[in-house]
Amino acid sequence: MSVYSANLQAWWHTLSSAWQKVIIQALDLEQGFGLNDLEYIFTIEELHCVGLADLSPLYYLPQLQCLHLSHCQVADYSPLRALPNLRELHLTYGNNPDVGLLVGLQKLEVLDISYPSGELLHQEDLIHLKQLKEVYLNACRMETLRPLLALDQLEIACMYFNPIRAHEVQNFQNIRRDCRLMW
Numbered sequence: 001m002s003v004y005s006a007n008l009q010a011w012w013h014t015l016s017s018a019w020q021k022v023i024i025q026a027l028d029l030e031q032g033f034g035l036n037d038l039e040y041i042f043t044i045e046e047l048h049c050v051g052l053a054d055l056s057p058l059y060y061l062p063q064l065q066c067l068h069l070s071h072c073q074v075a076d077y078s079p080l081r082a083l084p085n086l087r088e089l090h091l092t093y094g095n096n097p098d099v100g101l102l103v104g105l106q107k108l109e110v111l112d113i114s115y116p117s118g119e120l121l122h123q124e125d126l127i128h129l130k131q132l133k134e135v136y137l138n139a140c141r142m143e144t145l146r147p148l149l150a151l152d153q154l155e156i157a158c159m160y161f162n163p164i165r166a167h168e169v170q171n172f173q174n175i176r177r178d179c180r181l182m183w
Contacts, residue, residue: 008038011060019057022049055079065107069094073117077101091116099125106131114138114158123147137162145172148179158182 012020012035024033026044046066053072058064058079066088067080073095080089081104088110091097097113100122111132113120120140126132126147133153139161145168148157157179169183 005039008041009035012038015057016052016054018052019054022047022052023057058082068092080105093117096121098122099129103128105129108132109153110134112136113140116140126151134158144168145181148172149175154179156180156182 015023023041023044024030026047027033027037027040029037041061042063044061045064047061047064048068048070049072050070051072052069053074055069055074055077056079058067059082062082063085064083065085067083067086068090069092070090071093072091074097077097078101080086080101083105085107086105087107089102089105089108090112092112093115094117096116096118098121099113102108102111103125108129109131111129111134114136115138120137120142123140123142124147126135127150130151131153132151134156135148135151135154136158138158142159142162143164145157145159145164148154149172154176155178160182162183164183169181172179173181
């Protein structure tokens, strides 16, 4: 066994059973997972996670392109910064995610932070996510569409259940005729 394999196995044994299950499912090896299969974690491009609280295992998955985190009560979202290839991020029904932590994700095209348990932190940092094509911010307590006006690539903005005034919606639609706004 190489030092690399030994380190990977040691890391595996530090993971919670919930994280181990997520990774085994992503590898589609529920029927026959063995420690030798750990080398394939670096091929995982999409993860579906429900109910997790710790995102630190993401540091070992920089190749991820799509991440679904649902009903996760996360205290520290900073491991998301370790995902330079992330194209889709779905943080639904979680606790207050900090948009400022996403600014460095240069390939992010789809962002869904719908139905957080509290107010979306640093909403104004959405203007820095220039490559976004789709944004889903349902029930995020957003009162303005201004940050979305700066997103030239934006094609879809889904903003249901936010206290946005009708005149602001009309202004957005007049300025961004190429963006489908659902409100």
